[in-house]
Amino acid sequence: MSEQSLPEAARPEQTGDAPPDLTGDALPEYAERVLDVAELIPPGRVMTYGDVAEWLETGGPRQVGRVMALYGGAVPWWRVVRADGVLLPGHELRALDHYRAEGTPLKAASRAAEGHLPRLDMRRARWDGGERAQGHI
DNA sequence: AGCGTGACGAGTA
DNA sequence: ATACTCGCCACGC
Numbered sequence: 001m002s003e004q005s006l007p008e009a010a011r012p013e014q015t016g017d018a019p020p021d022l023t024g025d026a027l028p029e030y031a032e033r034v035l036d037v038a039e040l041i042p043p044g045r046v047m048t049y050g051d052v053a054e055w056l057e058t059g060g061p062r063q064v065g066r067v068m069a070l071y072g073g074a075v076p077w078w079r080v081v082r083a084d085g086v087l088l089p090g091h092e093l094r095a096l097d098h099y100r101a102e103g104t105p106l107k108a109a110s111r112a113a114e115g116h117l118p119r120l121d122m123r124r125a126r127w128d129g130g131e132r133a134q135g136h137i
Numbered sequence: 138a139g140c141g142t143g144a145c146g147a148g149t150a
Numbered sequence: 151a152t153a154c155t156c157g158c159c160a161c162g163c
Contacts, residue, residue: 030160049145053158060158061145067160069144080144088144 027071030059034067041079043102045127046120048083055129085120092117 027035037052049061049068056064061083068080078095082088085107087095096118099106105124109116 028161053145059160062143062158063145063160065144066142067144072144077144082144083146091144 030056030063031067031071033058034064035071035075038068038072038075038077038080040129041076041127042130043076043079044104044125046079046081046104046122046125047127047129048081048122050083051126051129052080081120083122085122085125087117087119 033056034052037047037055041047047055049064052064053060064080068077072080076098078091078098098104099120105121106118107121109118
């Protein structure tokens with residue numbers, strides 16, 4: 001539940017009649033697949049934009065990024081991250097709370113890095129999609 | 138049927 | 151570490 005109830009506006013399942021939906025003019029097919037993958041990422045782990053694209057075997061990191069920017073609110077958006085583990089501007093606070101709550105591995109800050117925000121420890125946090133999951137969706 | 142736009146990513150300097 | 155460049159490709163004009 002801490003998945004937070006999101007605006008269902010982003011899920012246009014039943015838009016029988018041209019809904020004036022703000023966010024939700026029929027989610028493009030590709031966007032829906034991206035969100036499906038995002039929902040599979042286990043708590044405490046992350047996938048990069050590129051990983052998601054690779055899994056889908058369609059589009060690329062930028063396409064995934066666009067989808068997350070537009071419809072990310074409908075899924076655990078903090079589990080789809082940049083490959084270098086750097087938190088995006090605007091996500092520092094909220095995402096960090098999620099990572100701490102889920103136990104997502106963060107990189108220990110070196111003294112020289114004091115004053116910087118923690119980065120994700122991608123070596124440990126990155127989720128490969130799970131052996132079983134590969135090849136589905 | 139183009140064309141511009143990116144929550145990207147790898148490479149190079 | 152930073153700052154560029156370039157390739158990527160679905161989507162909305």
